[in-house]
Amino acid sequence: MLARYSQIKLAILEQIEAGDMRPGDRVPSENQLTEEFGVSRMTARRALTELVDEGILMRSQGIGTFVSDDRPMSSMLTIRSIHDEITQRGHQHSCQVIQLAEVKACHQMSIWMSVTEGDSLYHSQIVHFENGKAIQFEDRFVNPLLAPAYLQQNFLTITPNQYLNKVAPLTEADHVIEAMLPAMDVAQKLDIAVSQPCLKISRRTFSAQGVVSYAQLYHPGHRYRLGGHLDF
Amino acid sequence: MLARYSQIKLAILEQIEAGDMRPGDRVPSENQLTEEFGVSRMTARRALTELVDEGILMRSQGIGTFVSDDRPMSSMLTIRSIHDEITQRGHQHSCQVIQLAEVKACHQMSIWMSVTEGDSLYHSQIVHFENGKAIQFEDRFVNPLLAPAYLQQNFLTITPNQYLNKVAPLTEADHVIEAMLPAMDVAQKLDIAVSQPCLKISRRTFSAQGVVSYAQLYHPGHRYRLGGHLDF
């Protein structure tokens, strides 16, 4: 059962999606939504406020709330399997599983993955190679409830990403990209010096049921770049 | 007169800024804030909710609200002025113009900017500061035909990005992100050691008339991260 403010959000989004409301059009005022949906003004307000925060709507005091302009905003990072990425370049992909085990969630991890501290998590560490050279060290935690057979997978034939996308299709993701010096063990796994900068991507992926996985991906700075293209 | 929920937000931000609360620390619960500031729970809640939306705090039902990792994040999906990015975090932006001149296009640059080798280009070098700390070294080449008054701008009041977007609205962009060690002169401008990794973004921006600008943006790895969110 969805929260009522979520239902109102969906109703508005559907109308925009269907073209019933176009950019610049006025959406019902808080009071109109209050009557239409039989909720209090604060609930209607919450729906509008969140849509404004998400960039879908714009509002001005005294005037009203409106559908904002279309922002096509193609995402610059599509989430692709490292395997596809490498083979698409015509190169050979191989990988080595370093660890595959069940662990207990520490405090930090429990917050990131929205589980209780001490809950079971699956943990995998895999190094990916492109033409024999290490190109990614993947340190990943997985929610066992959403991917119960994770530990039984043969990651030499299917990447974690591919598997997770199969059992719990992605609906959302957020990620952070940073430049850093690798810890000693990371440097060793990537076969680089500790003074070689790394590109690190920390990514949480969501399915409809919640956080599926938290992955930290380390790439040797001199062997890997991220590219993207934006249209406006 | 600031709204009370804004005052509470500021109070919390100041404590984080001052180091009284560090990443992972617990912030007062809604009820504690209610007593401490003499406001209703909904008002305290609004302060926390907005800080969560801004990525400053994280919260879990039944557990509490915590300070999240405090390094600045910028959305990687949109091209924004570094000035907006910094002021939106409530921080102070300043910058220093190192160079502003007309140069001849070298071979490499002529290809990147789709001009003839030897053609005139405008070249600027600017260091941007967040609360006095260098956060971006911007090395930019501009097509004079599309932004003829570029050299006359006062970049202390308008960033190159803002100006270019005004005279030649962006239609497209592509960029490459990489981790690297800074050259000596870059390290010096960012006031970091040459052994400190940098996040480098190389970006070409297009308007309807063609390539407007080619920029190389260097950020200290330990002071800057790129963040993004994807929906499917």
Add this chain to the structure above:
DNA sequence: TGTATGTACTTGTATATACAAGTTGTTTGA
């Protein structure tokens, strides 16, 4: 000892209400 239960906390959702503040159009009055 181990398990269930209760309690006290946390955040999440929802309502009803009040007044402030900004905008627009109409009406009133000089």
Add this chain to the structure above:
DNA sequence: TCAAACAACTTGTATATACAAGTACATACA
């Protein structure tokens, strides 16, 4: 005619309240 005042709308801020849902810990019980 023109300008001030007003009314009717909008969103913005703030309170008091209630219950739901998730977590943690102590306590009671078998």
